[in-house]
Amino acid sequence: MSSNSQDQEIDLGQVFSKISALFQKGIDSIFDLFLFFKKNSLILAILLVSGIVLGSFLDKNNKSYNHEIIVAPNFGSSDNLYAKIDLLSSKKKENDSLFLHSLGINNTKHFKNIKVEPIIDAYKFIQNNETNFDLIKLMAEDGDLDKILKGDLTSKNYPFHVIKFYTKEPTTTEETVTPILVFLNDSKYYSTIQKEYINNVKLKMKANDSTITQINTLLNDFAKTSNGQKNDKLVYYNENNQLNDIIKTKDELVKEQGDLRLNLINYNVTIKEISTIINIKETEGINGEMKLILPTLFLFLFIFITQFKRFYKAQVAKRNLA
Secondary structure, rough: HHHHHHHHHHHHHHHHHHHHHHHHHHHHHHHHHHHHHHHHHHHHHHHHHHHHHHHHHHHHHHOEEEEEEEEEEEOOHHHHHHHHHHHHHHHHOOHHHHHHHHHHOOOOEEEEEEEEOOOOOOOHHHHOHHHHHHHHHHOOOOOOOOHHHHHHHOOOOOOOOEEEEEEEOOOOOHHHHHHHHHHHOHHHHHHHHHHHHHHHHHHHHHHHHHHHHHHHHHHHHHHHHHHOOHHHHHHHHHOOOHHHHHHHHHHHHHHHHHHHHHHHHHHOOOOOEEEEEEEEEEOOOOOOOOOHHHHHHHHHHHHHHHHHHHHHHHHHHHHHHH
C-alpha cells in the first residue's frame, strides 16, 4: 500500500511538473512575441501602413461590375442564343476589338467576359406541355432528376435564360446591352420564321374569334328558347351535357386568345428581352478586401521570414558544434 501511494505521489509530481513547464513555456513564448514586436515595431508599422495604402489603391482601381439580361428565346432559337454568346466570349478572349467594335461595343478594354445560363424552372418547363412532362418522367426513371434538370439536353429548353457579362467600369444600356441584343437578333432565318409564327398566331386568333361568335349565337338562341318553349334539339343538348361542353370550350378558347395575344407581344423579336439589371458592383471573393488582405499578408511574410532565418541559424549552429 505504501509503495503504491509513493508511486502515485511521484506520478502526480511529474504531471504537475510537466504542466508547470508547459505553462512557463507558454509565458516565455508570449514574452518572446512581445519582444519581437517591440524590436521590429517600426518595420511592422511600415508594412502595415504600406499594405493598407496599396490595398486601398488596388480596391479603388480593380473594380468589377456585373450585368444581367434575362431573355426568352422564341421560335426554337435557344441553340442560336448559346452559339452567339459563345462566339462573343471567344472574341473577347482573343481580344478581337474589331469584331466587338463592329457590334457597337466600343469600350472593349472594360468589357471583360460574357456567358449565358438557363433559369432552371421545372414547373415552367412542363406547364401545359404533356410531352415535356412525360419526357422528364421517362428520364428520371434512369437517372438523377437534379442532373437531368440541369443537363445540357434539358437546360436549353427552359423558357428563360440569363446573359451575364462583366465590365471594369459602370456601363449603360446603350453602350453594351443594346449592341448585344441587336447582335443576338440579327438572323435572316429567324426573321423569316418570326413572320410565319406571327401569321399563324393571327390566323388561329381569327379562327378562335369565329368559333366564339358561333358559340355565343348558339347560347343566345338557347337563352331565348329557354324563356319560351324548348325545342327537341336543345333538350337533346341539355340531356347529353353538350351545353356544358360548349361553355367549357368557349372558356378554353377565351383563355387561348389571351395567351395568343401575349405571344404576339413576345414574338416581336427572336430573343426577347424580359428584364435588364446593370452595374451590380462585385463584392464576392477578394473584391474590395485588399486593404485588409495585403497588410495581413505582409505581416505574415515578415514573421515567417524572420522565424525561418532564426531556425536556419540555429540548425547551422548545431551542425557546426557537431
